[in-house]
Amino acid sequence: MNARPDLHPPAGTGPLIALSDVRAAYGRITVLHGVDLSAQPGQIVALLGPNGAGKTTTLRVAAGVHPVASGTVMVGGRDMTGARARDLARAGICLIPEGRGVFPNLSVRDNLLMMTFTGRSREEIEEIAYSRFPVLGQRPGQPAGTLSGGEQQMLALARGLATDPAVLLLDELSMGLAPLVVGRLYDQVAEIARDGVAVLIVEQFAAAVLGIADHAAVLVRGRIERAGPPDSLRTDLSALYLGSSV
Known part of the structure; x- marks a missing residue:
């Protein structure tokens, strides 16, 4: 399987999707407070955090399902901020929602x-x-x-x-599944990424995804509190989820 050629630059040439200083709200309640997140071709990025942190909203913004209050959404180097979900889907964004x-x-x-x-x-x-x-x-x-x-x-x-996605957005792939099944599914996700697809995965349970992730970010109360190689975050995840470091 090949991702869309117009949205598939060689690895290392730039992100396929990039959220910059993204803010989003539900009515008067702001749930994302300046989120920066990106994924390059063939890269698996894990977005972790406790319930209510804004992880699903981040994916919905990336897919055009939820509006951006401010900030930018770039897809394949093009500014797609405010684009409709169907236009982003045509551009190669695929969201597989929770459920x-x-x-x-x-x-x-x-x-x-x-x-x-x-x-x-x-x-x-x-x-x-x-x-x-x-x-x-x-x-x-x-x-x-x-x-x-x-x-x-x-x-x-x-x-x-x-x-034929260029960017695959996965929301809580592991929900309700046995660990062995989850491991097999994430093995498949890793194979998909090896085809050059950029993968952004939302997970509450870090252990399910950190083994295949190239990069991880922890979202707490709508803000990215830590980001970096997965191994660098493992020891701090409990404190970040509990909010003791924020």
Whole structure:
């Protein structure tokens, strides 16, 4: 799988997505207070923090689902601040929200068939999905709602990959899943990143993602309190989550 060529510069030439001094609010309540965050081609960035820190809002802003109060959102070097979600999706941004987002009453095949709006054929989409996640190829006629939680998450990822993303935004991939299943899913995410896709992962449980992350940031009360290589943050995570360092 190749990311969109117009949004896929060689690794090290600059971020595919960059949020700079981003502020966002719900009504009169500001939830993001000047967030700076970016991801380069092939890089996995983990956004960590306690509940209510603003992690999901950060992803929603990056995907154009939630408006920016101030600051900039750059995609592939272009200023896309204020762009609609569908325009950002066309530019290569793919958000897989918390809760997986599959259609439970539709079969695996029909969930994938819906992604033909991207311009890819059913055969091509199924080839991508079943080669990446062979278990889905064994159950094409099974209703998605009867799959295990891990298999539903695989289907959500397969649907996202059908859009040929340059940037993959993942919200709480591990939620409700056994650690072994989570490990397998994140192994797949690491493979996706190796194809040159920039990956931004929101996780509350740091241990689930730090093993594959290239960079990590800790968001506390709407502000990035620490950022750097994952190993440099491990010992301070408890204090940051509890707020003793802020």
